[in-house]
Amino acid sequence: EVQLVESGGGLLKPGGSLRLSCEASGFTFNNAWMSWVRQAPGKGLEWVGRIKSKTDGGTTEYAAPVKGRFTISRDDSKTTVYLEMTSLKIEDTAVYYCTHQHAYWGQGTVVTVSS
Amino acid sequence: QTVVTQEPSLTVSPGGTVTLTCASSTGAITSGYYPNWFQQKPGQAPRALIYSTSNKHSWTPARFSGSLLGGKAALTLSGVQPEDEAEYYCLLYYGGAYVFGTGTKVTVL
Numbered sequence: 615e616v617q618l619v620e621s622g623g624g625l626l627k628p629g630g631s632l633r634l635s636c637e638a639s640g641f642t643f644n645n646a647w648m649s650w651v652r653q654a655p656g657k658g659l660e661w662v663g664r665i666k667s668k669t670d671g672g673t674t675e676y677a678a679p680v681k682g683r684f685t686i687s688r689d690d691s692k693t694t695v696y697l698e699m700t701s702l703k704i705e706d707t708a709v710y711y712c713t714h715q716h717a718y719w720g721q722g723t724v725v726t727v728s729s
Numbered sequence: 730q731t732v733v734t735q736e737p738s739l740t741v742s743p744g745g746t747v748t749l750t751c752a753s754s755t756g757a758i759t760s761g762y763y764p765n766w767f768q769q770k771p772g773q774a775p776r777a778l779i780y781s782t783s784n785k786h787s788w789t790p791a792r793f794s795g796s797l798l799g800g801k802a803a804l805t806l807s808g809v810q811p812e813d814e815a816e817y818y819c820l821l822y823y824g825g826a827y828v829f830g831t832g833t834k835v836t837v838l
Binding site for chain 2: 649651658659660661664675676677678711716717718719720721722
């Protein structure tokens with residue numbers, strides 16, 4: 615059974631930094647392309663970014679609003695993907711989901727940026 | 730900035746059929762946009778329904794189908810059930826990055 619468990623969310627002030635984790639199980643993580651998606655309160659889904667498998671180059675892509683501030687990385691030995699967020703803004707407040715090929719989703723972790 | 734537009738809301742009767750569409754500000758959608766469709770109910774994570782235009786996941790009910798229609802991606806619900814009341818989102822691929830649609834609220838009434 616595929617499981618994705620996000621963690622690391624919290625409350626922080628504008629300009630702060632945070633690292634989210636997503637631990638995966640139930641599939642061959644080494645070969646997986648992993649994405650992050652977020653949803654602001656009462657709003658729609660917003661694609662954040664993706665990391666390819668190392669065998670496919672391990673490259674990353676980001677949505678324009680987070681490019682240069684967010685970094686996705688992975689540790690295949692821990693079957694975990696990370697989302698490093700810096701220079702956080704109030705508009706980054708959202709539930710953050712990790713997904714495997716947009717087919718399997720975690721339950722999300724809440725990030726609140728407030729002064 | 731690319732915008733992917735969906736109908737804000739649609740209402741359908743139980744047992745009826747409804748088609749949701751997904752349009753791109755860049756022009757006609759082709760299979761190269763690999764349209765995906767998702768269902769989301771309040772307080773829940775999204776659930777994937779369709780990938781690559783018309784392919785169903787193993788858990789996708791048979792009454793859901795995906796297609797391309799008049800330059801848009803489309804999701805058709807046939808024989809709608811009360812439990813299909815939800816928000817539906819499309820997702821399109823733009824050569825590296827993805828963009829979600831604005832979402833359609835489907836009400837079963």
